[in-house]
Amino acid sequence: MTEEPVFIQxxxxxxxxxxxxxxxxxxxxxxxxxxSAQKDKLLCCKKIMYSCLSSKAKELVTNEIDITMKLDHPNIVKYYEVFDDVDENSYSIIMDYYKNGDMLKFLTDHKKHGKKIDEDLLWAIMIQVLLALSYCHSPFNATGKAVIHRDIKPANLLIGDDMQVKLADFGVCRLYENAQEHMAMTIVGTPIYMPPESFESRTYTTSFDIWSLGCTMYELAAQKYLITGPTDRDRLERARKVSSSQLSIPGYSTEFVRIISAMIKYHPDDRPSASDIIKSPEVQSITKKWAEEGRYGHIRIVDSPSIAANAITINLFGLHDFSKLGDAAEGRVGDSQDNCAKAVPVPLDIQDVKIDPVSLDVSNVR
Structure with a gap:
């Protein structure tokens, strides 16, 4: 059920x-x-001292608060209250307390003990993030506009109870005002997870997040970064190489690697949308297997009765042919540097779009 909207107080x-x-x-x-005063629940407070922030940094903070307060999805972090304390020049954001930390900590713990993350769990993680992205990328979300996160990475995936994944940190996300508007943007994400178009000052759309998720899932499986290089030019060259070579992640299935390969296609138009992947044979097969084995019972593809459903997986920026799945190569580590790019949404005639109301129930993943 949708909660009452949160306002800064x-x-x-x-x-x-x-x-x-x-x-x-x-x-x-x-x-x-x-x-809380009733001491009935342990929560988390993110306190941000804005007096020492640059104007750009404060803009990122207020952007995160504004967007996150509007989004309403089981796989996106929820802000309950936001306080603006003018006496100490701070924002205090009340949200759930995630005792399990984030996916970066989860990965680090596995690496420390020399353990691989189980493939079924990686499927569950990926499907939940895809569900959050399909909601964000649809203009039918609570903002009324398509949202591009622009900073998908392990550190921004929080872990709730029963391994429920929560997408966090919308500070650098942007909205598509409408299907025809062109917007120039400065990329302030994390370069090793950013797609080639962001380094080439080309236009980008929601496929930005698909590339980043591909890099993230590769990292969780291979336990190393996909893109490496000390400069933008080096990272761009690495992106060309991984997009045109065969991807290999020892210990993981061909189907799993195939999905990642599709997400890291060099050209954004060749990448599937979040809803495409959810409806793909690979995801259908893994969720069917779970049902037959009685595992991950709360991850299942179901028909959604209305567009208002939180888990709606509609992509109005063009459905892709999933036969475009291809190969890519493995990689290593990179570093950071901000770059400028332009962002434009794909032109859309909404009357020509067939809405396929498919959703995924991941409310209580084991």
Whole structure:
């Protein structure tokens, strides 16, 4: 059920919550474990001190708050309350406390103990992120506009109970105002997860996130970065190579590797949409297998009764032929540098689009 919308309220977080302890630090401040006045639930407070931020950094923070408050999906982090404390020049964001941390920590723990992440679990992780992206990429989400996250990576995938994945950190995301509007943007994501078009100052669309998810899933499986290089030119050359060579991830199925290969196609038009992948034979097969084995019972493809369903998987920016699945090569590590790019949505005649209301129930993944 959709909750009441959250608005930024003036005042201190301590007016309604008790701060317990520091549980981490973020880009712009600290993260605390807090309890409500009723002390009925342990929550998390992300406190951001905006007095010391540049105008650009503050814009990113306010953008994240604005977008995340509007989005409503089981695989996207939910903000319950936001406080603007003018006395200490800070925002305090109340959200769920994720005791299991994020996917980067999950991967690091596996690497530390010399263990691979089970493929079935990787499928469950990927499907949940795809579900969140199919919601974001549809103009039928709660914002009324298509949302491009632009910073999909392990550190931005939080882990809830029963391995429910939550997409977080919408600070660098952008909205498509309408199907014909052109927008120039500065990319402020993480370069080793950014697609080739962002380095070439070419236009980009929702396929930006598909590339980033492909890089993320490769990293979780292979336990190393896909794209490497000290400069943009080096990373771009690496992207060309991985897109034109055969991808290999020892210990994982051909079907799993094939999906990743499709997501890291060099040209954005050749990448499938999030909903394409959810409806692909590979995903259909794995979810059918789970049903037959009685595993991951809450991950299943179901018919959605209406567009208003949270888990709707509609992509109005062009359905792709999934026969375009191809091969790509493995890679290593890279570093960071911001770049400029232009973003334009794909022109769309909505009357020509067939809406396929397919959704995925991942409310309680084992």
């Amino acid at each position: 003036k005042g201190s977080v301590t007016d309604k919550y008790t701060i317990d302890r520091v549980v981490g630090t973020g880009s712009y401040g600290k993260v605390y474990a807090v309890t």
